[in-house]
Amino acid sequence: MARKIRVLIAKPGLDGHDRGAKVVANALKDAGMEVIYTGLHQTPEMIAESAVQEDVDVVGLSILSGAHMTMFPRIMELLREKGAGDIKIVGGGIIPEEDVGKLESMGVAKVFGPGTDTREIVDFIEKNFQHAA
Amino acid sequence: MKKGARSEFEKGKRQWELSFESEPVQDVDFTTVSAESVDPLYDPDHIEGFDYCRDLGFPGEYPFTRGVYPTMYRGRFWTMRQFSGFGTARDTNGRYHYLLDHGQTGLSVAFDMPTIMGYDSDHPRAEGEVGRCGVAIDSLRDVEILFDGIDLAKITTSMTINAPASILLAFYLCTGEKRGVRFDQMGGTIQNDILKEYIAQKSWIFPPEPSMRIITDIMAFCSNRVPRWNTISISGYHIREAGSTAVQELAFTLADGFAYVEAGIRAGLDVDDFAPRLSFFFNAHLDFFEEIAKYRAARRIWAKRMRDTYGAKDPRSWLCRFHTQTAGCSLTAQQPENNIVRTAFQALSAVLGGTQSLHTNSMDETLALPSEKAVRIALRTQQLIAHETGVVNTIDPLAGSYFIEAKTRELEEKAEEYFRRVDELGGVVKAIEAGFFQREIGRSAYEYQKAVERERKIVVGVNRFQLEDEKIDIPLLKIDPQTEIEQRNAVRKVRADRDNDKAARELARLKTAAASEDNLMPVILDCARCYCTEGEIIETLKEVFGEYQEPPIF
Numbered sequence: 001m002a003r004k005i006r007v008l009i010a011k012p013g014l015d016g017h018d019r020g021a022k023v024v025a026n027a028l029k030d031a032g033m034e035v036i037y038t039g040l041h042q043t044p045e046m047i048a049e050s051a052v053q054e055d056v057d058v059v060g061l062s063i064l065s066g067a068h069m070t071m072f073p074r075i076m077e078l079l080r081e082k083g084a085g086d087i088k089i090v091g092g093g094i095i096p097e098e099d100v101g102k103l104e105s106m107g108v109a110k111v112f113g114p115g116t117d118t119r120e121i122v123d124f125i126e127k128n129f130q131h132a133a
Numbered sequence: 134m135k136k137g138a139r140s141e142f143e144k145g146k147r148q149w150e151l152s153f154e155s156e157p158v159q160d161v162d163f164t165t166v167s168a169e170s171v172d173p174l175y176d177p178d179h180i181e182g183f184d185y186c187r188d189l190g191f192p193g194e195y196p197f198t199r200g201v202y203p204t205m206y207r208g209r210f211w212t213m214r215q216f217s218g219f220g221t222a223r224d225t226n227g228r229y230h231y232l233l234d235h236g237q238t239g240l241s242v243a244f245d246m247p248t249i250m251g252y253d254s255d256h257p258r259a260e261g262e263v264g265r266c267g268v269a270i271d272s273l274r275d276v277e278i279l280f281d282g283i284d285l286a287k288i289t290t291s292m293t294i295n296a297p298a299s300i301l302l303a304f305y306l307c308t309g310e311k312r313g314v315r316f317d318q319m320g321g322t323i324q325n326d327i328l329k330e331y332i333a334q335k336s337w338i339f340p341p342e343p344s345m346r347i348i349t350d351i352m353a354f355c356s357n358r359v360p361r362w363n364t365i366s367i368s369g370y371h372i373r374e375a376g377s378t379a380v381q382e383l384a385f386t387l388a389d390g391f392a393y394v395e396a397g398i399r400a401g402l403d404v405d406d407f408a409p410r411l412s413f414f415f416n417a418h419l420d421f422f423e424e425i426a427k428y429r430a431a432r433r434i435w436a437k438r439m440r441d442t443y444g445a446k447d448p449r450s451w452l453c454r455f456h457t458q459t460a461g462c463s464l465t466a467q468q469p470e471n472n473i474v475r476t477a478f479q480a481l482s483a484v485l486g487g488t489q490s491l492h493t494n495s496m497d498e499t500l501a502l503p504s505e506k507a508v509r510i511a512l513r514t515q516q517l518i519a520h521e522t523g524v525v526n527t528i529d530p531l532a533g534s535y536f537i538e539a540k541t542r543e544l545e546e547k548a549e550e551y552f553r554r555v556d557e558l559g560g561v562v563k564a565i566e567a568g569f570f571q572r573e574i575g576r577s578a579y580e581y582q583k584a585v586e587r588e589r590k591i592v593v594g595v596n597r598f599q600l601e602d603e604k605i606d607i608p609l610l611k612i613d614p615q616t617e618i619e620q621r622n623a624v625r626k627v628r629a630d631r632d633n634d635k636a637a638r639e640l641a642r643l644k645t646a647a648a649s650e651d652n653l654m655p656v657i658l659d660c661a662r663c664y665c666t667e668g669e670i671i672e673t674l675k676e677v678f679g680e681y682q683e684p685p686i687f
Contacts, residue, residue: 009687014246014262016335019376019462022575022687023582039685040335041250043258065246066502066612070261096501096609114466114499115595117586 005129006056010038010047012075015065020092024060027118028125044071048078051087057129058109060121061091068095072103088129092116134177146176162589166420167378168580169543175535183538188433192528196436198429198541199529200487201452206525210238211483212490213515214291216458218243218268219502220616221623222278225268229283231505237512239490241291242279243267244301249336251297253668255621263617266502267293271624272666276304277311285309290321291366291456291490296338298325299347299654300670303661306359320361322412322456325351326368328389328561332570334371335683338671341562343678347653348393349400352407354654363412365393366456372570373416374462376578379423382416383544384551385570387434391552392561394443404443408450412489417479418460424479425531426540428486431455434545457483458492464499468594469607472496477514484518485531491515501609568686575687624666631664639663640673647677 009025011018018040029035036054038047051059059079063071072091079087091103092112100111110124134142153173164170172179190196193203202208215232217240218225229240245267247259253271254263263269270276280290285308294301302323309319327344330337337344348365355362369386377385390411397407413431417424435453439445459479464472473496480493493511495503503511519525531537558564565571584590591597628636639660646656660670 014250014252014258014336015266016330017375018335019374019575019578023376023579025687026575026579027582035687037685037687039683064266065262066265067246067261094499094501097605115592117596118582119586 002130004032004034005058005125006034006036006054007058007060007125008036008038008047008051008054008056009060009062010042010050011040011062012042012044012047012071013063013065013067014041015063015067016040017064018062020064021060021062024062024092024118024121027122028060031122031126033125044074044078047075048082048084051079052082052084056087058088058090058125061089061093063091063093063095066094068093068103069099072108073106076107090121090125142177146178149174162584165379165423166418166581166590167380167423167577168584169378169380169423175539177535179535179539180542188538188542189532195440195448195451197432197452199532201432201454201489205487205528206484206519207528210519210525211488211515212239212289213237213512213519214239214241214456214490214492215508215512216241216243216291216293216492217503217508218245219266219610220264220268220612221620222268222270222275224264224616226279226281226283228505228508229279232508232512233283233288235509235512236516239289239291240283241492242293244292244294245269246336248297248301248667249294251338251667251671253666254617254624256668261617263620265612269616269620270301270304270667271620272627272664273304273307273661274623274627274664276301276308280305280308285312286314286318291324292321293324295324295327295330295334295336296344297667297671298323299351299657300661300667302351302362303654303657304667307658307661316359317361319359322363322366323351324366324368324414326365326389326414328392328565329368329371329386331565331681331683332372332385332389333375333377333574334368337681337683339674339678340681341565343647343674344681345396345562346400349396349402350652350654352397352410353400353402354652355410356402356406360410362410364407364410366412366414367393368414370414370416370458372574373418373460375574376462376581377574378577379418379420379427380544380547380551381573381577383427383431383434384548386413386415387431387438387548388552388555388561390435391438391442394439398443404439404445405447405450408439408443408445409447409452413453413455415455415457415483415488416460417457417483417486419463419475419479421478421482422536422540423544424482425486426537426544428455428457428483428488429529429537429541430544430548432487433541434548454489456490456492457486457488459483459494461494461498464494464496465592465594466499466605467603468600469496469500469605471594472498473510473514476511477517480514481518481522481524484524487529497607497609500605502612504608504610506608568684571686627664627666635663636660636665636669640665640669643670643673644677647674
């Protein structure tokens, strides 16, 4: 049997809005994935470290404070430094369209905006990252 | 009901029930947004035992169900207070003047995340967050700029700040002091509600015990020195935004309120010395009547508890005065113009529920901080309600409605049930430590999401009535990345220009005071006066109080 997809749901930065992160974590778990939740107020270093230690396939970043253009690239850079550049990054939060394009061109696999159906997130992860496992 | 009238009523009711049951009903979810069931019709049976004087009374009279003041909006409208802040103090000062020029009647400060979490703008943890979701404040210098050209003796200001509330209050008071405004002339509110931070908003710094001590210090200080200040805005807003139901918002917020009152009494304060300055902050969500009933129930529960359980004698201690903000979590990124309509309905429920002040969200808030145009429409929404709709003409116009009175009673009873559960867990702090509120809210949030995804709950533009290939067609506010660099340089300049020996002495005094039982406010004011930064004051307190950690649960 294939290994379950392992996902780290992470809250980078100082913002405490964890409703979305927890809803997504629950939905992924209910869809049969292994979900690890970092808790709040994580630095990029803490998130990269957890991702490597937990040997995840995907990191889901939730950020609503406007710091996404700092946090996403920094976490990806740290993962590459740790030789874990193959871990995929997805994200969501209050992120303007213009920045979504920029983030996706930097290598973020997908940014899910407000109102996204959790089944869309599940499908995306299953379709794209199944074989990474 | 007289006997003849009763039999006529029962006959009519049976007939209607038969007619209702013989007709097909739509397959639509008729529960509230909180998944509470609602009957198709309310009648006198729903309010059996209703007693006008006991349950409602008159406006400005116990139990204040109909409103906290005798005149309500005939005396004055609610304060139109838009929560606002972005970039530097200078940027936000411009927005404040814009809002005041357009008829806003109070100020409300939104701080950025580093300020909320007690980091100076040049701290490594502030990177990328300075001025992003609120205004960046590091020291008294920034607050002087923030209120440049604004008369602090005339305007009242609300500050959404919790763990560092004592420090921001000190910066504000010192700004007035430097301009010759006395402490007792300044009015406003600090949110200062740390319990709901642990429960929902999650912007904590210190553990619960020292956090509660700072709060009782503020209550004691203000009751003597800043009598027009609302020392805590006990907040349901964030509990609701985190996904709670209406009942949970009502119950958890009031439970927090009881915990503050008990803490004040334990600290040796007379309840009537501080309770009149406690105020509340509720959410105005989508379910119109449920929300109105919630505000009415809140007033009644608070009045009863304050009088009967805590023995408050001063009628002002019995008043549940509250601010309302429309529900940010109800807004959609899809077809954002529709948010104007959602916000208008929500604002109307707050006004019909007797709010004392109101923030209306801007249509673009799921995408960015509000643009000038979006915030103007939001403010105009309130002005429309006040001046065009006529709903202000009569006080508590929905009183006596079978539905509203039944819902008000039901919400009160369900809140009382939660109070019992919290008591069984050993009180609010113990319930927080056990993750009780967090789990309840998380469950409600997930249930709601599933109801939306099953299309039992319809969100216009999201799971029905969508537009193909929608392009967002409204201008968004952008924060210049230069802001962070400017603000970092500014705080370094403050540290370079001040008397550093004096600053170090005051911080050392603060550390001593924190380890003692002395009231912290006077020494925090002294730190503020000599331009100690927020981050320095917080770091000093952390050395004594430590930091809170939440176990990650979902």
